[in-house]
Amino acid sequence: MTKVLMKGNEALGEAAIRAGCVHFFGYPITPQTEVPEYLVKRLPEVGGVFVQAESEIASINMIYGAAGTGVKCLTSSSSPGISLMAEGLSYIAACELPCVLINIMRAGPGLGGILPAQSDYHQATRGHGHGDYQLIVLAPASVQEAVDLMMLAFDLSERYRNPVMVCADGMIGQMMEPVEFPTEGAGEPMAENEWALTGCEGRERRIVNSLYLSPEDLNEHNKKLKAKYDLIAEKETRHEVYGEHEGADILVVAFGTMARIVKSAIDDLQSEGVKVALFRPITLKPWPYKAGRATMDALAPDAPVLTVEMSMGQMIDDVRLCADGSRRHEFLGEAGGVVPSPEEVAAKIKSLL
Amino acid sequence: MGYIRIERAVCKGCGRCIVACPKDLIEFSDELNERGYQVVTYKGSPEECGGCTLCAVACPDLGIETWNNRGKQTFETTTGLTEKMTHYCPGCTHGVVHRVVGEVLSELGLVGRTIGVAPVGCSVLAYEYFNFDMFEAAHGRAPAVATGAKRARPNTIVFTYQGDGDLASIGGNEILHAANRGEKITVIFINNAIYGMTGGQMAPTTMPGQKTSTSPFGRDTEDTGMPIKVCELLAALQTPAYIARGSAHDSKHTVRLKKMIKTAFQHQAEGRCFSFVEVLSTCPTNWGVSPNEASDWVADAMMDYFPLGIIKEPAKEPKPAGAKA
Amino acid sequence: MEATNVLMAGFGGQGMLLAGKILAHAAMAEGKEVSWLPSYGPEMRGGTANVTVCIADRPIASPLITTPTSLLVMNLPSLEKFAPTVGAGGLIVVNSSLVHRDPKREDCRVIKVDARNVASLAGTERAANFVMLGAYVAASGVVAPETVEGEIAAEFTGPKARHVPANVAAFRAGLDAGRVDAENAAPQEQDA
Numbered sequence: 001m002t003k004v005l006m007k008g009n010e011a012l013g014e015a016a017i018r019a020g021c022v023h024f025f026g027y028p029i030t031p032q033t034e035v036p037e038y039l040v041k042r043l044p045e046v047g048g049v050f051v052q053a054e055s056e057i058a059s060i061n062m063i064y065g066a067a068g069t070g071v072k073c074l075t076s077s078s079s080p081g082i083s084l085m086a087e088g089l090s091y092i093a094a095c096e097l098p099c100v101l102i103n104i105m106r107a108g109p110g111l112g113g114i115l116p117a118q119s120d121y122h123q124a125t126r127g128h129g130h131g132d133y134q135l136i137v138l139a140p141a142s143v144q145e146a147v148d149l150m151m152l153a154f155d156l157s158e159r160y161r162n163p164v165m166v167c168a169d170g171m172i173g174q175m176m177e178p179v180e181f182p183t184e185g186a187g188e189p190m191a192e193n194e195w196a197l198t199g200c201e202g203r204e205r206r207i208v209n210s211l212y213l214s215p216e217d218l219n220e221h222n223k224k225l226k227a228k229y230d231l232i233a234e235k236e237t238r239h240e241v242y243g244e245h246e247g248a249d250i251l252v253v254a255f256g257t258m259a260r261i262v263k264s265a266i267d268d269l270q271s272e273g274v275k276v277a278l279f280r281p282i283t284l285k286p287w288p289y290k291a292g293r294a295t296m297d298a299l300a301p302d303a304p305v306l307t308v309e310m311s312m313g314q315m316i317d318d319v320r321l322c323a324d325g326s327r328r329h330e331f332l333g334e335a336g337g338v339v340p341s342p343e344e345v346a347a348k349i350k351s352l353l
Numbered sequence: 354m355g356y357i358r359i360e361r362a363v364c365k366g367c368g369r370c371i372v373a374c375p376k377d378l379i380e381f382s383d384e385l386n387e388r389g390y391q392v393v394t395y396k397g398s399p400e401e402c403g404g405c406t407l408c409a410v411a412c413p414d415l416g417i418e419t420w421n422n423r424g425k426q427t428f429e430t431t432t433g434l435t436e437k438m439t440h441y442c443p444g445c446t447h448g449v450v451h452r453v454v455g456e457v458l459s460e461l462g463l464v465g466r467t468i469g470v471a472p473v474g475c476s477v478l479a480y481e482y483f484n485f486d487m488f489e490a491a492h493g494r495a496p497a498v499a500t501g502a503k504r505a506r507p508n509t510i511v512f513t514y515q516g517d518g519d520l521a522s523i524g525g526n527e528i529l530h531a532a533n534r535g536e537k538i539t540v541i542f543i544n545n546a547i548y549g550m551t552g553g554q555m556a557p558t559t560m561p562g563q564k565t566s567t568s569p570f571g572r573d574t575e576d577t578g579m580p581i582k583v584c585e586l587l588a589a590l591q592t593p594a595y596i597a598r599g600s601a602h603d604s605k606h607t608v609r610l611k612k613m614i615k616t617a618f619q620h621q622a623e624g625r626c627f628s629f630v631e632v633l634s635t636c637p638t639n640w641g642v643s644p645n646e647a648s649d650w651v652a653d654a655m656m657d658y659f660p661l662g663i664i665k666e667p668a669k670e671p672k673p674a675g676a677k678a
Numbered sequence: 679m680e681a682t683n684v685l686m687a688g689f690g691g692q693g694m695l696l697a698g699k700i701l702a703h704a705a706m707a708e709g710k711e712v713s714w715l716p717s718y719g720p721e722m723r724g725g726t727a728n729v730t731v732c733i734a735d736r737p738i739a740s741p742l743i744t745t746p747t748s749l750l751v752m753n754l755p756s757l758e759k760f761a762p763t764v765g766a767g768g769l770i771v772v773n774s775s776l777v778h779r780d781p782k783r784e785d786c787r788v789i790k791v792d793a794r795n796v797a798s799l800a801g802t803e804r805a806a807n808f809v810m811l812g813a814y815v816a817a818s819g820v821v822a823p824e825t826v827e828g829e830i831a832a833e834f835t836g837p838k839a840r841h842v843p844a845n846v847a848a849f850r851a852g853l854d855a856g857r858v859d860a861e862n863a864a865p866q867e868q869d870a
Contacts, residue, residue, distance in 0.1 A: 003706065005703055023501075025500075025501060049504045053500075054530035055526060057494065058494070061490065061494035061527070064491075064494075065498035065500060065501025066504065067501070069502050069509070071506075091490075091491050175716075197486035198468075199466040199485070200464070202465070205485050205486050206487075207486070207487045207488075207489070208487070209480055209489040257742075260739050267739055341740075341742065342739075
């Protein structure tokens, strides 16, 4: 395996192909447009399908159609486009179809701006469409991790028959870093299964549907989905702890790009003797509550927990749930494409000691 | 001698067969079936019926089978549909169009390759009636779902079945672009000039002056524009396509409609083009008229504005080698 | 090696993003960790375009740099915006073809290169970005010049391969300009 220097958005596209996905449906939006621009050239080389849809509403419904026939498929967008996909995501999750979507978050609300932000955390982990469903949400902090998590995303989506969102921000999408791809060529297509619509020749007909007119049936369906989400929460949380957290005087919680910036701050502070660690959730949904709580419990008795986000404070809700009243909470956040610098993070940490 | 068999259990007493019979051999009986509908009965003498099938063609509920003078069955229920009784109101032509689609796919030998996409609207439960793989799509999005399915599985036959609210209102963009990309799918568009499932609101195809629950004084075209002629709108696109408008309001037109729907699916089966058939349909319940009055209203009030016929078809081309009919 | 964080800024179309990409490739080829983070969006079209390249021996934590160790500026707005942000003891390479103002950073090494003129003499005026890159590589020593030349050759392939000789020539001319100017610029800093 050799390293190549690649833009995050392009690496995400290549990773999908390496994961065996050769079906892409999407609509241009900054700052993710390099994903379709890359795939439109690359997919024909592997016999794949590329459709530029008329809207994100159409993209996600094309995904619904393709996923329903049992192929690995991908769409990609940025914040306002994900809002338009909300309806389709609800249907796909309800029908338990596997698919992967990329969200290269930009600043909101409204048309907002095109610079990086993390202000779609609530949307990704709680929001988008109607009804009692969940996505699996993976948050890379580097181009390499974006590639690795794309591979994981297709694996999880197929295993649990659930949409998976790879949630990065404009900085990861636009940045070039060296990456290694774990496989050569296009990966394996989706395995044969007992639910995909392929034409009923020689078997019972199948239906992909989310309409349950009987409340009892719909209740059962919801309970089945919930059991699946609980299983995912038990088995699939991922996180990273950076720095020595045992006895640390403060714990910082951040994800994605923001976590990298916090790491720089921690590197500087550690050389000054400050005992500080970072807890970085890699799965935003399910959130790694157990690991987070264990990390918090190992801190010095009165150590506060500082959540740093490129938003006005969204993940802090999960950090509070995680601490469950056991810690004092502090917050640092900027929005609109303004990214807290390592120096600002370091200053905030020092001010809390 | 020819004869018909009426399946009393499925009869909804709409009376369309009574009007359809050229020899006036069917009438309402005095009996109600288990579901409380006043069922029809054959009233003629045995030798009078020639087994012409027009009553069966008019029946929205797979309620009639026919035999001709030589004892040969001339109309039987199609394997393209399940045996499930539909939820449609008496006299609603959804049942007729379902049956025609099922018959066409069955006759073309395509049932085992077909993936249908049901809409949101009265035909939301179409997946229970079509006897093959089915999606249920979000409101208006069926053409996008069909695009994804067809692109992923090019060897399948993919069609959407959509009403006027679903296709012409909320799904206006999806149908426009699926057509313009020339997706090799077939679209069956039911135009009954009203929103049925939600209880009779104004549709994009509601006729000028037509009263609905959201145009209680009649559709005011100054305020709401004119009904959208979807066929003509799509026919304005350059991308080659088969676009036709038929009607299911009576048996004679239903026979012509079937030819259009068959042609549409043949185009897809031969890998040719996007194909689209609009069907003028009835909604007796929300129009507030009897089933047979509803049929008359299609002929009298709709057909001038929505002219029937083949609106556009692909240029003649030599058949590709190895193409199957 | 201390981490090198270089900010390269100019108008859109002046080729700073490409020069940064070549630098990142070269550092990567020499086994370094790198990141290349551009500004992006509508301001790319005719406005300012800049890129931050981080080069280090260990994984790069934050690719977002507020205090670069080096700065390459192609135009005046970039100089005015970014010169004050360079860390003390840093290196500033100024395109003196367009920028006639002094960065006013006594605590930095400042190298002025008449990039357009040098590029023109080397064969093509359009390769001013590679002159700037050459001057920077000569003055900083962050990567070997041969590695950069290899990456220029690797960047232009197919029909674009015809641009390689002119761009390499511009880069070499930039190296010379950087060496000469580096000797004249604050020698006491160089020894440090």
